[in-house]
Amino acid sequence: MMELEKEQAVVNLVKEAFEDAExxxxxxxxxxxxxxxxxxxxxxxxxxxxxxxHFVTITAVDWIKDGEIELIYHxxxxxxxxxVMVKTRIPRDGGKMPTLxxxxxxxxxxxxxxxxxxxxxxxxxxxLDRDFILEDWDGPPPMRKDFDTRRFAAxxxxxxxxxxxxxxxxxxPYKGKLMQ
Amino acid sequence: MAKERPPKGLKGWAQGRxxxxxxxxxxxxxVELPPVMTSRYDMERFGITPMATPRQADLLLxxxxxTVKTLKRVIRxxxxxxxPKYVIGFGSCTVNGGMYWxxxxxxxxxxxxxxxxxxxxxxMPRPEAIxxxxxxxxxxxxxxxxxxWIRYKENLRWYKRNQAMIMDIRKWSIDKKLxxxxxxxxxxxxxxxxxxxxxxxxYEYAERISEVG
Numbered sequence: 333m334m335e336l337e338k339e340q341a342v343v344n345l346v347k348e349a350f351e352d353a354e355x356x357x358x359x360x361x362x363x364x365x366x367x368x369x370x371x372x373x374x375x376x377x378x379x380x381x382x383x384x385x386h387f388v389t390i391t392a393v394d395w396i397k398d399g400e401i402e403l404i405y406h407x408x409x410x411x412x413x414x415x416v417m418v419k420t421r422i423p424r425d426g427g428k429m430p431t432l433x434x435x436x437x438x439x440x441x442x443x444x445x446x447x448x449x450x451x452x453x454x455x456x457x458x459x460l461d462r463d464f465i466l467e468d469w470d471g472p473p474p475m476r477k478d479f480d481t482r483r484f485a486a487x488x489x490x491x492x493x494x495x496x497x498x499x500x501x502x503x504x505p506y507k508g509k510l511m512q
Numbered sequence: 513m514a515k516e517r518p519p520k521g522l523k524g525w526a527q528g529r530x531x532x533x534x535x536x537x538x539x540x541x542x543v544e545l546p547p548v549m550t551s552r553y554d555m556e557r558f559g560i561t562p563m564a565t566p567r568q569a570d571l572l573l574x575x576x577x578x579t580v581k582t583l584k585r586v587i588r589x590x591x592x593x594x595x596p597k598y599v600i601g602f603g604s605c606t607v608n609g610g611m612y613w614x615x616x617x618x619x620x621x622x623x624x625x626x627x628x629x630x631x632x633x634x635x636m637p638r639p640e641a642i643x644x645x646x647x648x649x650x651x652x653x654x655x656x657x658x659x660x661w662i663r664y665k666e667n668l669r670w671y672k673r674n675q676a677m678i679m680d681i682r683k684w685s686i687d688k689k690l691x692x693x694x695x696x697x698x699x700x701x702x703x704x705x706x707x708x709x710x711x712x713x714x715y716e717y718a719e720r721i722s723e724v725g
Contacts, residue, residue: 465581466581466617467580467581467584467679467680468679468680470702470703470706471705471706471709472706472709474616474617479616479709480708480709481614481615481616482614483708483709484616484705484708484709485609485613485614485615485616485620487705487708488616488677488678488705489609489618489619489620489621489678490620490621490624490674490677
């Protein structure tokens with residue numbers, strides 16, 4: 333296939349250097365690579381050295397039946413015009429990933445995002461435990477599949493049965509000093 | 513001390529004819545404001561004009577959905593505004609959550625957290641609807657009908673309790689002592705809700721789809 337030449341070149345490049353990686357062409361301009369979690373850092377470093385210098389984002393998928401969370405690192409090359417997705421799976425509970433901050437500074441922010449919404453722990457990311465998007469969130473990571481969003485929204489924001497809830501709450505007049 | 517009343521008569525007329533809006537644009541309703549401000553609808557003919565700081569503003573427009581994170585800043589801004597102050601809720605998001613009805617981080621009913629004087633229906637309301645709301649507000653202020661800030665002060669504990677349910681109000685309230693007290697009060701309830709959200713609950717997508725049909 334002539335039109336997938338540049339994609340196949342990336343696949344061959346990765347397969348040569350990393351024998352344990354599964355790489356294939358998904359469609360035009362898009363390549364997927366599956367690899368073990370501890371090999372992600374060397375692979376991304378290798379890709380960065382080979383023209384993939386735009387680290388786009390990190391996304392995650394919760395595979396609840398397999399008990400795993402899939403992390404997907406998106407990289408783009410302006411010279412090769414190819415989008416690479418590096419996929420890896422870590423255990424859902426207690427799974428850890430090494431941070432990619434030494435390679436790309438912006439990875440720190442994306443990792444904080446994934447940490448807050450999926451509860452993935454990134455080793456070596458110093459800002460991980462700071463509040464990011466969900467401030468004062470005491471609950472489970474909300475993007476995991478076992479988080480019951482509808483029930484939570486109804487209970488937390490008093491959405492359903494609101495009239496009876498209002499009747500239950502006694503309105504007490506404020507006795508202290510009023511704000512000026 | 514005599515019970516506080518909103519201004520009316522001449523004072524109310526003067527108040528209603530010089531409303532300054534706090535520019536705190538949240539959600540998508542802020543897009544409807546530029547046509548209201550500019551020559552087509554020209555809200556300045558009613559003496560309504562945007563103002564940059566909360567301390568000089570009379571009118572707070574909640575232009576759409578509010579996440580909890582934004583609500584904290586809105587409350588901080590509202591409490592800084594000088595009295596008398598009025599709140600208008602735009603669109604269905606402030607009434608019942610609108611299209612964010614099942615979201616985990618947007619509020620569903622604005623008047624649990626802030627005293628709303630007027631709601632404008634729509635998703636989003638057209639500039640004509642906004643002008644209509646302004647007219648009603650001006651008319652109501654003249655008659656002394658709107659008393660949101662007085663309700664807020666009289667029922668401060670109730671509002672603070674509702675706010676504490678969804679956010680750590682100790683960082684975001686001017687009255688630290690009350691905030692501390694209310695925050696302790698709601699801890700048990702908050703913990704229970706968060707705990708119930710962690711109950712393992714696997715959606716079987718195929719089954720759910722066949723249920724829906």
